[in-house]
Amino acid sequence: MTALSNISFTIEAGEIFGIIGHSGAGKSTLIRCLNLLEKPTSGEVILDNIKLTQLNKKELMHERRKIGMIFQHFNLFDSQTIFNNIAFPLRLEKLSKSDIKKRVDELLELVGLTEHANKYPAQLSGGQKQRVGIARALANRPKVLLCDEATSALDPQTTQSILELLRDINQKLGLTIVLITHEMEVIRKICHKVGVIHASQIVEMGPVEEVFLNPQHYVTKEFILDNSHYDELKAHLKTSAMKDANLYQITYSGEDSYHPHLSDIIKSTGVHFSILSGNISYIRDLPYGQLLVALNGSEEAQSNALKEFSAKNIHTLAVNL
């Protein structure tokens, strides 16, 4: 069986690059190919102009110091203190005791765990454990941090705080971050670019704003549409006056979030809308809104309304429940 095929992409230095896909799509395999924990049968992995795929074992070990990694289940040493967990990669590098102490203290401060240095992993919450994982991954000052579902075991609030930490270190240290996730929320909150992986292939890739506003592949659309309530809606619509309406997901961003475009279009075309659901959130710092509407009216009015949306740079996506 082929786990990945025909994959080619470039990640710019300093970028937060997200890879999203369903379970079994090949995300972990792909991220493990980046540091050659998994050896691809063909192709190249190039980091900072160095072809990792052509290095011998010793050279690879050396280059791998440029790449840190964190995991869904943290992978800490349970019998070691937080201090020792973070010191581990520094001891491998044979740093002096005082240099290790200095660096670990810096890292503890960076991730906000200074008071917990002498505790053991079992005494920390999930979010705190992931902070230890991050501190340990950063110990040798890598250029790239790989995150394999780093927030998938955490509750939404803790996820938010870990994402903020990742964003912070990306900005403060200029660290390049590659993260894989099955949650579009994670991509929306911190990533600059996103690749969608499905059945061993990357099916869509681009700046997060573009992909969110104008998704092309059906898997991307599934991830972006807030479809958690579709089943209830379907049952309800069947019996309602809107059973013949056409459903659209309307997406807009930036300044458009604050303009009364909907009421303008109702006035100028004579269509009727029912708003079935809606929310305004952010793509990083860009305001971004999604509405699910039922569109009613003559065929001509509906077609004119869709044209007007498009002219106003508001994206519409037909939804079949």
Ligand SMILES: Nc1ncnc2c1ncn2[C@@H]1O[C@H](COP(=O)(O)OP(=O)(O)OP(=O)(O)O)[C@@H](O)[C@H]1O
């Ligand atoms: N070295 C390999 N050679 C061939 N197939 C592999 C290899 N490693 C993993 N696979 C298979 O590739 C598929 C993708 O696995 P992978 O763990 O990358 O998925 P994933 O997207 O990370 O899923 P999850 O969200 O469940 O973690 C699986 O069917 C797995 O069994």
Ligand SMILES: [Mg+2]
């Ligand atoms: Mg995985």
